[in-house]
Amino acid sequence: MRAEIITIGDEILIGQIVDTNSVFISKELNKIGVQVYQITSIQDDRVHILNALKDANERVDIVLVTGGLGPTKDDITKKTFLEYFEDKLVENKAVLQNIKTIFADYVGRKPLPSNLEQAQVPSKAKVLNNLYGTAPGMWMEKNKTVFVSMPGVPFEMKGLMENEVIPRIVEKFNRPFIYHKTLLTYGKGESQIEDLIKEWETALPSEIKLAYLPSLGRVRLRLSSSNTDELLLKQAVDSQMDVLHTMLKDIAIGYEDESTIQSRISEALLKKNSTLSVVESCTGGRIASEITEIAGASSYFKGGLIPYATQLKCDILGVDKAIIDAYSVVSVEVAEDMAMKSNKLFNTEFSVSTTGIAGPTKGDAHDEVGTVCIAVAGPERVVSEKFNFGNTRERVIGKAVNKAFEMLLKEISKN
Amino acid sequence: MRAEIITIGDEILIGQIVDTNSVFISKELNKIGVQVYQITSIQDDRVHILNALKDANERVDIVLVTGGLGPTKDDITKKTFLEYFEDKLVENKAVLQNIKTIFADYVGRKPLPSNLEQAQVPSKAKVLNNLYGTAPGMWMEKNKTVFVSMPGVPFEMKGLMENEVIPRIVEKFNRPFIYHKTLLTYGKGESQIEDLIKEWETALPSEIKLAYLPSLGRVRLRLSSSNTDELLLKQAVDSQMDVLHTMLKDIAIGYEDESTIQSRISEALLKKNSTLSVVESCTGGRIASEITEIAGASSYFKGGLIPYATQLKCDILGVDKAIIDAYSVVSVEVAEDMAMKSNKLFNTEFSVSTTGIAGPTKGDAHDEVGTVCIAVAGPERVVSEKFNFGNTRERVIGKAVNKAFEMLLKEISKN
Numbered sequence: 001m002r003a004e005i006i007t008i009g010d011e012i013l014i015g016q017i018v019d020t021n022s023v024f025i026s027k028e029l030n031k032i033g034v035q036v037y038q039i040t041s042i043q044d045d046r047v048h049i050l051n052a053l054k055d056a057n058e059r060v061d062i063v064l065v066t067g068g069l070g071p072t073k074d075d076i077t078k079k080t081f082l083e084y085f086e087d088k089l090v091e092n093k094a095v096l097q098n099i100k101t102i103f104a105d106y107v108g109r110k111p112l113p114s115n116l117e118q119a120q121v122p123s124k125a126k127v128l129n130n131l132y133g134t135a136p137g138m139w140m141e142k143n144k145t146v147f148v149s150m151p152g153v154p155f156e157m158k159g160l161m162e163n164e165v166i167p168r169i170v171e172k173f174n175r176p177f178i179y180h181k182t183l184l185t186y187g188k189g190e191s192q193i194e195d196l197i198k199e200w201e202t203a204l205p206s207e208i209k210l211a212y213l214p215s216l217g218r219v220r221l222r223l224s225s226s227n228t229d230e231l232l233l234k235q236a237v238d239s240q241m242d243v244l245h246t247m248l249k250d251i252a253i254g255y256e257d258e259s260t261i262q263s264r265i266s267e268a269l270l271k272k273n274s275t276l277s278v279v280e281s282c283t284g285g286r287i288a289s290e291i292t293e294i295a296g297a298s299s300y301f302k303g304g305l306i307p308y309a310t311q312l313k314c315d316i317l318g319v320d321k322a323i324i325d326a327y328s329v330v331s332v333e334v335a336e337d338m339a340m341k342s343n344k345l346f347n348t349e350f351s352v353s354t355t356g357i358a359g360p361t362k363g364d365a366h367d368e369v370g371t372v373c374i375a376v377a378g379p380e381r382v383v384s385e386k387f388n389f390g391n392t393r394e395r396v397i398g399k400a401v402n403k404a405f406e407m408l409l410k411e412i413s414k415n
Numbered sequence: 416m417r418a419e420i421i422t423i424g425d426e427i428l429i430g431q432i433v434d435t436n437s438v439f440i441s442k443e444l445n446k447i448g449v450q451v452y453q454i455t456s457i458q459d460d461r462v463h464i465l466n467a468l469k470d471a472n473e474r475v476d477i478v479l480v481t482g483g484l485g486p487t488k489d490d491i492t493k494k495t496f497l498e499y500f501e502d503k504l505v506e507n508k509a510v511l512q513n514i515k516t517i518f519a520d521y522v523g524r525k526p527l528p529s530n531l532e533q534a535q536v537p538s539k540a541k542v543l544n545n546l547y548g549t550a551p552g553m554w555m556e557k558n559k560t561v562f563v564s565m566p567g568v569p570f571e572m573k574g575l576m577e578n579e580v581i582p583r584i585v586e587k588f589n590r591p592f593i594y595h596k597t598l599l600t601y602g603k604g605e606s607q608i609e610d611l612i613k614e615w616e617t618a619l620p621s622e623i624k625l626a627y628l629p630s631l632g633r634v635r636l637r638l639s640s641s642n643t644d645e646l647l648l649k650q651a652v653d654s655q656m657d658v659l660h661t662m663l664k665d666i667a668i669g670y671e672d673e674s675t676i677q678s679r680i681s682e683a684l685l686k687k688n689s690t691l692s693v694v695e696s697c698t699g700g701r702i703a704s705e706i707t708e709i710a711g712a713s714s715y716f717k718g719g720l721i722p723y724a725t726q727l728k729c730d731i732l733g734v735d736k737a738i739i740d741a742y743s744v745v746s747v748e749v750a751e752d753m754a755m756k757s758n759k760l761f762n763t764e765f766s767v768s769t770t771g772i773a774g775p776t777k778g779d780a781h782d783e784v785g786t787v788c789i790a791v792a793g794p795e796r797v798v799s800e801k802f803n804f805g806n807t808r809e810r811v812i813g814k815a816v817n818k819a820f821e822m823l824l825k826e827i828s829k830n
Binding site: 011012013016017023030036037040041052070071074106109115189190191194201209212213214215222224283291296297302303307309390392393395397 | 425426427428429430431432433434435437438439440441442443445450451452453454455456457458459463467470485486487488489490521522524526527529530568570595597604605606607609610616624625626627628629630637639693695698699700701702703704706707708710711712713716717718719720721722723724727731760761773774775776805807808809810812
């Protein structure tokens with residue numbers, strides 16, 4: 001079965017926000033075997049919304065709409081749904097109570113008339129309870145297609161998806177299983193990889209789709225398929241993936257799971273009851289920031305230092321000035337010393353360090369823009385490597401962070 | 416004139432990547448007066464691509480397509496363009512030379528046949544030179560609508576937009592001016608704001624559109640309009656914005672410009688030749704990371720410390736243990752001491768500190784999840800505030816980072 005996601009809001013079309021709602025919804029739908037056929041972003045405009053609903057009705061079995069449900073005048077989704085479904089508004093007591101409770105418990109003032117109006121819902125709608133906000137979700141049907149309307153606030157939309165929408169889809173529709181498995185590789189370009197695996201790719205069964213996803217120094221190779229028999233599906237994809245993995249064993253570093261590399265690092269550290277610190281020069285706190293996004297990070301992550309100015313590497317961290325003078329601040333020697341001193345300063349078992357030139361100018365270093373040295377110090381050894389990540393600041397930082405996580409996971413898993 | 420953006424790639428529809436290309440393209444088009452009417456994301460599927468091109472042809476004047484131009488078999492955009500335009504491939508000498516140069520200079524190996532095939536382009540296409548990759552852009556026309564095809568790699572797409580696509584659109588189309596101005600407010604919800612400004616909003620001329628954008632503790636209010644006369648357009652929007660700003664002066668903190676709050680902090684520091692450090696506990700490096708994304712940050716940003724474990728606040732930073740014992744680790748007193756000690760440790764004039772409970776569990780603090788204290792220490796004074804940012808780790812961190820930047824900019828601008 002097929003779904004379409006429609007995200008409504010001028011802010012998307014003028015590039016003022018990034019539409020992350022459709023990423024979340026796509027992932028959740030995939031998990032329950034619903035294929036997202038199209039994502040459509042449109043303006044807060046009556047005619048445009050009506051056209052988009054009509055077009056989607058012809059393409060898919062279920063349409064998930066986000067946005068345009070706020071209490072202010074620029075939000076017109078509910079009004080337009082009324083028109084599309086030829087319906088009228090009725091007051092919903094449960095929603096009214098929810099609005100009053102939210103205002104009493106969290107907002108600390110009386111709801112305004114515009115807030116209370118959010119309890120007016122289309123009479124044909126099945127109301128979906130929004131735990132985190134005043135705008136309810138709506139589930140409506142027309143010409144055998146289901147239309148779901150949810151608020152655009154990501155937090156509220158996520159709650160509605162998890163508690164209301166997904167369970168209802170699971171109950172209503174027969175769905176196949178969809179299965180993706182993605183191999184992470186580094187060190188070769190996509191055309192080189194294709195050349196290496198071309199015989200296997202040509203012989204790949206037509207129901208299994210291969211995709212190449214190059215990004216910031218890595219190529220991800222995804223196999224995707226769907227089947228009503230989950231066991232057969234997974235066996236078919238896994239066995240092809242095993243062949244692919246074997247062919248690419250020199251450049252493969254593992255699979256991309258639901259869990260990110262950060263959460264795999266988290267699991268590995270928790271499993272060995274170990275601790276981590278970071279010292280980031282050119283990555284400027286991004287590694288620490290991504291580590292601490294994970295709940296429970298405080299049980300293994302002790303802290304980080306960002307010695308952006310060279311002198312601070314010596315003053316606070318205690319890096320040997322002679323090493324910097326001998327090898328330059330961007331060197332594997334300095335990176336290694338930074339990582340080792342970080343374990344000392346923070347009293348940790350593992351540490352990762354970065355020192356490099358993100359650009360666009362070279363600062364006080366001798367090397368070219370894009371040069372980054374990364375080291376990981378563990379209880380038994382220190383490893384380091386020097387890279388050139390090319391140009392543009394954003395890409396250099398992004399590639400350095402990816403590489404640092406790869407090296408760190410490898411060392412933690414090894415020791 | 417109207418544009419549609421079509422992003423092609425299964426990875427978008429399964430939620431494996433966030434489509435940031437359409438954000439960039441939307442912004443760039445807005446700047447030159449092109450309204451983005453719709454963004455459509457579709458699968459790497461021949462029929463689907465053909466349908467999307469056909470539908471877009473009826474809706475808009477120009478269609479910008481990204482994705483599906485790689486050298487591997489899963490990329491079918493060029494082939495499908497051939498079919499849609501009833502065209503055939505011809506070799507383009509300049510593209511062939513570009514491919515050879517890129518391989519010789521950057522890749523360090525000979526191009527494979529699949530790489531060289533990227534020099535085959537539709538005969539009716541005007542080829543757009545890709546400085547950063549081997550897949551050229553294409554500019555084609557059908558039924559008076561322009562179709563532009565660009566690679567999906569953000570870096571390559573950006574180069575093509577800037578160097579090739581935007582100049583050609585500017586030359587070919589008559590465009591009005593589009594103007595957005597966004598006021599940043601904090602402390603009141605969107606319905607309260609609407610209630611405060613309702614008379615003014617009702618009297619707003621119909622050609623000026625007001626949008627409410629609530630997010631992580633802030634509401635942004637955007638006025639948008641377009642006109643062929645740039646001066647009249649800006650005067651009309653600016654004068655309405657002045658009225659709005661005056662009405663909301665107690666909660667307004669300024670305008671959202673092209674420049675982010677981070678770059679405004681950067682400018683303010685450069686202007687006074689001042690320096691900055693950060694000490695982040697609950698925000699875990701995110702503030703430093705966003706500061707160092709800006710090129711040239713090293714001239715004012717000296718460094719940061721992430722004393723995630725409480726003890727480190729004393730050991731490395733020198734926070735007085737008695738203050739922690741007396742007020743708890745999440746307190747304005749500790750935040751203030753952290754910020755002052757940070758200026759000492761990093762030898763800076765300004766410092767911002769965060770200490771709080773991002774959740775989901777409380778750790779070693781007494782306060783509720785979501786409690787965050789933020790302090791800014793400058794040459795003349797220290798300011799601090801205690802917040803409750805509610806629940807979910809992601810939101811607490813996000814709101815704390817936003818608030819820290821607001822407080823920091825205010826202090827730097829004041830002193």
